[in-house]
Amino acid sequence: xxxTTEKLVTTWNQYMIWSIExxxxxxxxxxxxxxxxxxxxxxxxKLSDYKYLFEDSCNWYxxxxxxxxxxxxxxxxxxxxxxxxxxxxxxxxEYYKNGKMQRVAATITxxxxxxxxxx
Numbered sequence: 001x002x003x004t005t006e007k008l009v010t011t012w013n014q015y016m017i018w019s020i021e022x023x024x025x026x027x028x029x030x031x032x033x034x035x036x037x038x039x040x041x042x043x044x045x046k047l048s049d050y051k052y053l054f055e056d057s058c059n060w061y062x063x064x065x066x067x068x069x070x071x072x073x074x075x076x077x078x079x080x081x082x083x084x085x086x087x088x089x090x091x092x093x094e095y096y097k098n099g100k101m102q103r104v105a106a107t108i109t110x111x112x113x114x115x116x117x118x119x
Contacts, residue, residue: 025057026090029082034074044070057086064094064101071096 032040045053047066071079075098083092091106
């Protein structure tokens with residue numbers, strides 16, 4: 001018997017597979033620790049072939065491969081790529097440095113019910 005959480009995860013995973021096949025848009029934002037974001041934005045727009053990358057949502061399916069490759073050109077720079085997909089709750093951060101990547105998905109939590117807070 002599946003728990004509610006397992007059912008939600010299974011449903012979410014099935015949806016993500018369907019979304020990728022149909023075209024899933026994500027808003028991307030890039031921050032670096034070298035104060036050269038605009039230069040990096042321009043170079044990544046050329047690399048990815050998305051003219052409006054970082055300005056509008058897009059289907060940048062190769063972003064992991066592109067960012068790993070790009071970060072090798074600047075081994076001392078930390079690239080923080082923020083993403084927010086078109087589905088509610090699809091929020092994540094990926095850190096890239098010298099060809100390596102760490103991905104962190106958002107965890108959305110709610111405080112427990114507190115009757116003293118009722119107004």
